Amino acid sequence: MAISTDSIYSHKIFTQTSPSGKKINYPLLSDRTQEVSKRYGILNEKGGFAYRATFVIDPEGNIQAFLVNPQPVGRNIAEIIRIIQGLQFNRKTGLGVPAGWNPGDPGIKMGWAYVGKY
Structure with a gap:
């Protein structure tokens, strides 16, 4: 799933008008309250936006990997x-x-x- 601080209306327009948005086949969730972004530590509170972040969560609900990209990347x-x-x-x-x-x-x-053997 994808979560952003954009509204559900922004998501709707994005998936209807953007060539890349039209290809999305997974849920888009709106984090307008910014609560999810705060809890995951990726909210830029001064800028009012979430950093581009990816979380890989296993079937047990544990975060196995996370990547946070700089805003322009x-x-x-x-x-x-x-x-x-x-x-x-x-x-x-x-x-x-x-x-x-x-x-x-x-x-x-x-x-x-095995450290140093490969």
Whole structure:
């Protein structure tokens, strides 16, 4: 899902008029009270906006990863997907994934005994 401090009316217009907005097939939630943004620590209270942030939350409700982009920098969706795939790989195999890992690549054993070995 996506959450922004924009109104539901802004979301409606965005999904009806923007070429990228028309492709959205997940819920858009409005955080007009800015309560969600405050709780996740991504609200710029002076500017009255939320930073571009991504939270990867597991099925148990635990935050597994979060990325906060500077205001002028967009998200890298490919990296967000890679993080999710790496977490799923870890749950399935118990192995970690090194930098640059992609699905199909081997994982690595984790723990102090393996530090510096890869």
